[in-house]
Amino acid sequence: xxxxxxxxxxxxxxxxxxxxxxxxxxxxxxxxxxxxxxxxxxxxxxxxxxxxxxxxxxxxxxxxxxxxxxxxxxxxxxxxxxxxxxxxxxxxxxxxxxxxxxxxxxxxxxxxxxxxxxxxxxxxxxxxxxxxxxxxxxxxxxxxxxxxxxxxxxxxxxxxxxxxxxxxxxxxxxxxxxxxxxxxxxxxxxxxxxxxxxxxxxxxxxxxxxxxxxxxxxxxxxxxxxxxxxxxxxxxxxxxxxxxxxxxxxxxxxxxxxxxxxxxxxxxxxxxxxxxxxxxxxxxxxxxxxxxxxxxxxxxxxxxxxxxxxxxxxxxxxxxxxxxxxxxxxxxxxxxxxxxxxxxxxxxxxxxxxxxxxxxxxxxxxxxxxxxxxxxxxxxxxxxxxxxxxxxxxxxxxxxxxxxxxxxxxxxxxxxx
Amino acid sequence: xxxxxxxxxxxxxxxxxxxxxxxxxxxxxxxxxxxxxxxxxxxxxxxxxxxxxxxxxxxxxxxxxxxxxxxxxxxxxxxxxxxxxxxxxxxxxxxxxxxxxxxxxxxxxxxxxxxxxxxxxxxxxxxxxxxxxxxxxxxxxxxxxxxxxxxxxxxxxxxxxxxxxxxxxxxxxxxxxxxxxxxxxxxxxxxxx
Numbered sequence: 001x002x003x004x005x006x007x008x009x010x011x012x013x014x015x016x017x018x019x020x021x022x023x024x025x026x027x028x029x030x031x032x033x034x035x036x037x038x039x040x041x042x043x044x045x046x047x048x049x050x051x052x053x054x055x056x057x058x059x060x061x062x063x064x065x066x067x068x069x070x071x072x073x074x075x076x077x078x079x080x081x082x083x084x085x086x087x088x089x090x091x092x093x094x095x096x097x098x099x100x101x102x103x104x105x106x107x108x109x110x111x112x113x114x115x116x117x118x119x120x121x122x123x124x125x126x127x128x129x130x131x132x133x134x135x136x137x138x139x140x141x142x143x144x145x146x147x148x149x150x151x152x153x154x155x156x157x158x159x160x161x162x163x164x165x166x167x168x169x170x171x172x173x174x175x176x177x178x179x180x181x182x183x184x185x186x187x188x189x190x191x192x193x194x195x196x197x198x199x200x201x202x203x204x205x206x207x208x209x210x211x212x213x214x215x216x217x218x219x220x221x222x223x224x225x226x227x228x229x230x231x232x233x234x235x236x237x238x239x240x241x242x243x244x245x246x247x248x249x250x251x252x253x254x255x256x257x258x259x260x261x262x263x264x265x266x267x268x269x270x271x272x273x274x275x276x277x278x279x280x281x282x283x284x285x286x287x288x289x290x291x292x293x294x295x296x297x298x299x300x301x302x303x304x305x306x307x308x309x310x311x312x313x314x315x316x317x318x319x320x321x322x323x324x325x326x327x328x329x330x331x332x333x334x335x336x337x338x339x340x341x342x343x344x345x346x347x348x349x350x351x352x353x354x355x356x357x358x359x360x361x362x363x364x365x366x367x368x369x370x371x372x373x374x375x376x377x378x379x380x381x382x383x384x385x386x387x388x389x390x391x392x393x394x395x396x397x398x399x400x401x402x403x404x405x406x407x408x409x410x411x412x413x414x415x416x417x
Numbered sequence: 418x419x420x421x422x423x424x425x426x427x428x429x430x431x432x433x434x435x436x437x438x439x440x441x442x443x444x445x446x447x448x449x450x451x452x453x454x455x456x457x458x459x460x461x462x463x464x465x466x467x468x469x470x471x472x473x474x475x476x477x478x479x480x481x482x483x484x485x486x487x488x489x490x491x492x493x494x495x496x497x498x499x500x501x502x503x504x505x506x507x508x509x510x511x512x513x514x515x516x517x518x519x520x521x522x523x524x525x526x527x528x529x530x531x532x533x534x535x536x537x538x539x540x541x542x543x544x545x546x547x548x549x550x551x552x553x554x555x556x557x558x559x560x561x562x563x564x565x566x567x568x569x570x571x572x573x574x575x576x577x578x579x580x581x582x583x584x585x586x587x588x589x590x591x592x593x594x595x596x597x598x599x600x601x602x603x604x605x606x607x608x609x610x
Contacts, residue, residue, distance in 0.1 A: 269478070
């Protein structure tokens with residue numbers, strides 16, 4: 001059924017249709033609306049049998065999800081930003097134990113300085129935890145990916161993180177097609193755990209493993225991720241047959257025909273990029289977009305195939321690794337080892353800075369002309385940076401940098417972008 | 418594509434207003450996208466919300482830099498915030514104020530614009546009268562429907578009835594209806610002048 005609905009509520013409806021048996025979450029902006037809506041659904045009795053467990057922290061949220069999943073329940077949680085970091089130890093445990101938990105990450109920056117706005121720093125920080133990571137471009141895709149995520153997670157016994165841009169998707173009200181319970185039931189069978197804590201048949205889960213087998217147990221994580229490379233497109237194909245929508249999969253190519261320049265991006269920024277690419281195409285520029293839906297596992301072969309014929313790649317990075325640069329860029333370069341073409345990392349939209357079509361227009365033109373440097377920060381206010389660096393040179397006790405820079409630029413509440 | 422920017426203050430319902438507008442457009446079979454400006458929520462702080470309306474799916478997610486219409490929920494923002502940023506010569510503007518447009522002292526900002534697209538509506542007074550609370554959003558949407566013709570007032574009222582029930586629905590719908598008639602009369606008066 002088509003609805004004009006906030007992204008968070010669309011996702012909550014999708015999760016409810018997946019019949020989770022345990023939902024445990026701790027509120028954090030911008031994820032809160034999702035679990036609020038689910039909590040209300042459980043309280044109304046719309047979602048039953050399901051236990052909604054209020055926990056005291058994100059560490060407890062993931063720990064409860066682990067316990068519930070190990071006991072054979074379909075478990076779901078959601079978080080963002082510092083909350084994801086706070087549960088990080090348990091995030092690794094969930095993957096190491098092979099428990100098919102599904103978690104929404106409503107992508108948000110990580111402090112300090114405190115910032116509630118969107119970028120991908122939070123989920124990128126957990127990219128090596130052993131979870132599958134899927135990134136949604138629209139509210140509709142976020143909704144659809146959750147339904148697919150339970151299938152993928154339970155079939156492989158691997159947890160899945162569905163990443164959706166905080167505010168840009170979670171708080172945007174747009175059209176979404178909410179499937180029926182019958183559709184979802186037909187697509188997602190009941191959870192049949194591979195391992196279960198059952199007093200009638202006692203087993204240990206999470207035993208200590210020494211050097212004699214630790215490498216092999218860890219290798220299984222790689223083996224399961226490789227299996228996911230086949231399963232993710234297969235599940236997306238089945239989803240399309242059942243729901244009539246092309247949603248999910250590994251990659252989303254757009255106008256790659258004869259593209260000399262390919263822009264790679266994850267998440268909701270693809271929409272603005274595609275509008276700009278349409279303009280540039282109309283002006284004769286051979287440019288296209290490759291959206292990455294599955295960042296973990298990283299689809300090396302599919303990326304290589306999609307970039308066949310491209311002369312250069314511009315990687316729009318919504319997070320960055322200080323001291324290194326672009327996080328996605330490293331994987332793209334690995335995919336292109338045999339046929340290297342320049343990959344230009346562009347750090348864009350950190351901490352909620354709008355990625356505007358005007359900025360993209362200039363950036364993509366520069367990139368197409370091969371005029372980008374080894375690491376670009378889109379719309380960086382270099383004057384602001386230079387002045388703070390000058391302050392640190394002038395005085396030993398130059399004070400807190402973030403506060404200095406805020407004072408430098410003055411009030412921001414009056415600005416539009 | 419028709420792009421709307423709303424300026425209000427935290428607690429005035431700017432985000433809800435943008436969402437209601439998107440639902441009204443959706444009810445007419447259009448594509449619509451409403452989203453807030455993502456500030457930290459504080460009562461009274463300047464906030465923005467956006468709404469895009471189109472006949473085809475909307476992909477862009479940047480803030481509305483060049484609005485086709487501006488809705489100002491609180492006239493005290495006019496001289497504190499860059500509300501006029503990116504206005505186009507043909508942009509519409511609807512300001513919630515109990516007085517007249519000429520009393521607002523905006524001559525310097527609107528020289529290049531079409532005067533008959535710049536209107537006022539006493540939305541807070543209407544909200545107090547019909548709803549008993551100073552929430553001007555519904556009245557502004559009724560006025561928006563009359564000013565721009567982008568949505569019908571019936572679609573606005575349908576969106577209100579989907580979102581609210583009982584007295585809140587009735588009061589908001591009555592405010593929207595009164596504002597629609599008010600702005601319609603204002604347009605006709607300007608056309609005759």
